[in-house]
Amino acid sequence: HPKGGSVINPRELLGQDLTVITEHIRRLLGSGHPVLNTISAYYFQQQGKHIRPLIVLLMSMAANVTAQTQSAAKGVVPASREDIDRAIGDSEIVFRDFMKDSSAVSPSYPSSDLPILDSQRRLAEITEMIHTASLLHDDVIDESPTRRNNPSAHAAFGNKMAILAGDFLLARASVALARLRNVEVVELLATVISNLVEGEFMQLRNSQAADADVKPSVAARVAALMVGGSSESEPSVKMTKFEYYLEKTYLKTASLIAKSCRAAAVLGGGAEEVTQIAYDYGKNLGLAFQIVDDMLDFVSTAEELGKPAAADLNLGLATAPVLYAAEEYPEMNELIERKFNQPGDVEQALDLVRRSDGVKATMDLAVSYCQRAIDEIAKLPESPARNALIDLTYTVVNRKK
Ligand code: FPP
Numbered sequence: 019h020p021k022g023g024s025v026i027n028p029r030e031l032l033g034q035d036l037t038v039i040t041e042h043i044r045r046l047l048g049s050g051h052p053v054l055n056t057i058s059a060y061y062f063q064q065q066g067k068h069i070r071p072l073i074v075l076l077m078s079m080a081a082n083v084t085a086q087t088q089s090a091a092k093g094v095v096p097a098s099r100e101d102i103d104r105a106i107g108d109s110e111i112v113f114r115d116f117m118k119d120s121s122a123v124s125p126s127y128p129s130s131d132l133p134i135l136d137s138q139r140r141l142a143e144i145t146e147m148i149h150t151a152s153l154l155h156d157d158v159i160d161e162s163p164t165r166r167n168n169p170s171a172h173a174a175f176g177n178k179m180a181i182l183a184g185d186f187l188l189a190r191a192s193v194a195l196a197r198l199r200n201v202e203v204v205e206l207l208a209t210v211i212s213n214l215v216e217g218e219f220m221q222l223r224n225s226q227a228a229d230a231d232v233k234p235s236v237a238a239r240v241a242a243l244m245v246g247g248s249s250e251s252e253p254s255v256k257m258t259k260f261e262y263y264l265e266k267t268y269l270k271t272a273s274l275i276a277k278s279c280r281a282a283a284v285l286g287g288g289a290e291e292v293t294q295i296a297y298d299y300g301k302n303l304g305l306a307f308q309i310v311d312d313m314l315d316f317v318s319t320a321e322e323l324g325k326p327a328a329a330d331l332n333l334g335l336a337t338a339p340v341l342y343a344a345e346e347y348p349e350m351n352e353l354i355e356r357k358f359n360q361p362g363d364v365e366q367a368l369d370l371v372r373r374s375d376g377v378k379a380t381m382d383l384a385v386s387y388c389q390r391a392i393d394e395i396a397k398l399p400e401s402p403a404r405n406a407l408i409d410l411t412y413t414v415v416n417r418k419k
Pocket residue numbers: 148151152153155156157159160162184185188211214215218270271325329
């Protein structure tokens with residue numbers, strides 16, 4: 019179906035698996051402090067896209083199929099569902115300490131013939147918790163008044179409470195992560211958290227750091243993010259504005275998706291080859307996802323988005339549509355340098371973006387990352403979940419919110 023049109027609805031494939039995620043997260047968030055409970059659960063009450071847990075669950079299915087095929091070929095018996103459940107079960111003894119609700123001690127997942135491990139479901143929940151923690155903090159940093167068509171958490175409860183709720187979510191996600199008893203997975207997700215902060219930090223410093231010197235190791239990594247690749251040219255020691263934008267985008271969005279995909283494959287017992295495919299799929303889809311997000315900021319309405327539109331220019335941020343427009347209209351560079359902070363700058367930048375091919379070029383860029391993601395995941399053996407991961411790339415580029 020490379021011609022488009024979804025053959026598999028990923029959400030249907032997962033059925034109840036996705037809807038119970040929010041319920042389980044609520045159980046992981048119980049504390050003796052009702053107000054803290056309310057605020058940390060606040061963003062889970064509103065309907066989110068759940069794109070990250072969706073990807074983790076599908077990747078788990080696709081990678082588990084692969085792990086089974088591979089171990090069967092090698093004559094190795096994979097760990098049974100019971101073995102894994104027992105390992106996870108042990109760790110839930112400690113959960114009783116802070117979970118009053120005894121029904122929460124052993125979460126009963128809906129029966130399903132799809133071989134997703136309980137550890138992988140937990141990973142999907144952890145991923146959504148880390149993401150939501152970052153949104154609580156992000157809305158404070160961006161001073162954004164709305165999210166998911168409701169007042170944002172800081173608007174409803176104040177900055178201090180919103181920050182603490184984010185910290186609390188992160189802490190409970192870390193506890194749940196430790197309980198998976200898998201050091202490699204802990205390291206992956208802990209690195210994600212530092213990457214989120216690094217990405218946000220790069221974004222805050224935006225213009226100052228563009229064209230800054232970078233270490234060769236960073237330069238090589240950034241060059242690999244560029245569509246068109248770095249194969250013919252030496253990695254530069256100066257980052258261009260566009261490379262800076264891509265590195266920031268990887269850190270703030272793609273890292274979480276990439277590393278949670280790898281972690282899903284690790285939990286499934288996938289070989290290095292499989293975990294690398296999972297990572298590369300997640301990285302490219304994650305880049306596409308954020309690039310589309312940056313495009314929607316220009317083409318979508320606040321009503322459609324459930325959060326303010328044209329927010330990035332007002333925050334002084336130059337994202338892909340602006341950087342492309344600057345190639346056609348060099349007068350844009352001056353506005354970028356001063357972070358659109360003079361009266362009329364935002365309007366002028368919007369006008370230049372509209373007159374340029376910036377939005378189309380941004381869409382093309384997102385599509386090319388999706389194509390890379392498809393090329394990666396297509397290396398796994400055919401399965402409904404693998405096909406759903408391919409179809410998911412279309413949903414990512416065609417979404418309106
Ligand atoms: C949303 O981006 C924000 C992020 C993807 C990451 C934010 C990261 C932090 C605030 C660092 C702290 C991290 C943790 C884990 C507490 P956006 O502002 O472009 O998206 P939006 O339009 O949805 O607000």
